[in-house]
Amino acid sequence: MNPFNEKPMKIQDSFVDWSTLYCKSYDPREVDPYTKTRVILMNGTEYEAQWFSRQFSRHCNNQDIRRALAMTRRVEQQQQKQIAVTKPIDESILETTISYEQLAVDLTATLAQNEPDPYIKKALDFALLEDFDHLYRYADLLQMDMGVKAEELVGKYTEITPGRPTISEHRCPFDNIRYPMSAANSQLISKLNVGIITAAEQQTMNYYMNVAGFYDNSYGRRLYQEIGLIEEQHVSHYESLQDPNCTWLEMLLMHEYTECYLYYSCMQDETNDHLRPMWERHFAEEIAHLHNAAELLKTYENKEWQQVIPDGEFPKLLNFNSNIDYIREVLATTVRDTAVLENYSDVNNLPDDADFFAFQEKLNADVETVPSHIVIKKYIGKKGKDYRYETEENPVEELRDRKKDNTTVGRVKEKANLKA
DSSP, rough: OOGGOOOOOGGGGGGGHHHHSSOOOOOOTTHHHHHHHHHHHHHHHHHHHHHHHHHHHHHHOHHHHHHHHHHHHHHHHHHHHHHHSSSSSSSOOOHHHHHHHHHHHHHHHHHHHHHOOOOHHHHHHHHHHHHHHHHHHHHHHHHHHHOOHHHHHHSSSBBSSSOOOOOGOOOGGGGGOOOOOOOSSOOOOHHHHHHHHHHHHHHHHHHHHHGGGGSSHHHHEEEEEHHHHHHHHHHHHHHHTTTTTTTHHOOOHHHHHHHHHHHHHHHHHHOOTTHHHHHHHHEEEHHHHHHHHHHHHHHHHHHOOGGGGSSOOOOOOOOOOOHHHHHHHHHHHHEEEEETTEEEEEESOOOOHHHHHHHHHHHHSSSSOOHHHHHHHHHHHHHHSSSOOOOOSSSGGOOOOOTSSSOOOTTTOOOHHHHH
């Protein structure tokens, strides 16, 4: 599929009435878990489209370009509004959060396995283990507060067991900035992967920023605070991989192409007969946005779309599948890694004066006040052991004890830990 070869509709023909805009929600008891992750992914994709367009408009002095952006932006707002209300009314904040983290885990694992650039792949694998641990923390809170087993919400596609402990994920902000890719020398799939994961993590960050204050007890509010800060790190981590040398119009073209790619992937992957027509309709609308972006690029920069996207054919489509074996392998081999400026290191190899240790001492000096630890400790105190869904025991020996939450893996040097 090459969306540049498709005949576009008129953008103005995308506008719909209220009865069309407010569509039927999915049934949380019957829908496949990956349908929920697609809804979250595309909601976040449209959010990214919105804020990129607004920033472009705020930094543009050409009224014709600003009007073109406004026209497309209104349609994409409409798309976002329609996608957002497919979430059912009776799905709680925390149940939705489980789907957010399942999306983060399985999307990241899928992108990593398809990523040809080893530096970008390492960035994906690194943050994967952190979102994996977030799923575990939220799942224990869900079972403790609502009596709901998260394994049922994730369809047993995704394991629920500790990853790199959330307490170990807090790093000096300097260490969350990666080297940017060169768009001219990077494969199309790499550009897509970075754009997709940036939008997805940004959506998660924004969700936690907004819902933390609405949770009904202090344990949950504090957990959202802590994990929301890690999601901020992840957005910095991923967005810094993008090429900062692209022009605004080149970035606009890539945004619209990414949306076409994702909607087409959703069309092919969707199992829900009610939602598939929505993906199809939005794909047709995005083709029009893509052609409009190509025209703007040609008119104002005298560039053909091929100078930005040499081959318009979609690479391998994105589809959601279980990644249990892959995640286990990454967990077993890299759980002790942390970031050091633009690279990574086993925490045991860091100098004692590393920024990581100074930041940890500032934030986590009293381990017993760290929200992600408090939730698991409280759950164990009530139930005798933590809540997990595992196909086999955790691949990291230190993370197998279900009666004690580990707060040292990836945070404390092993020799220092043994001495203590």
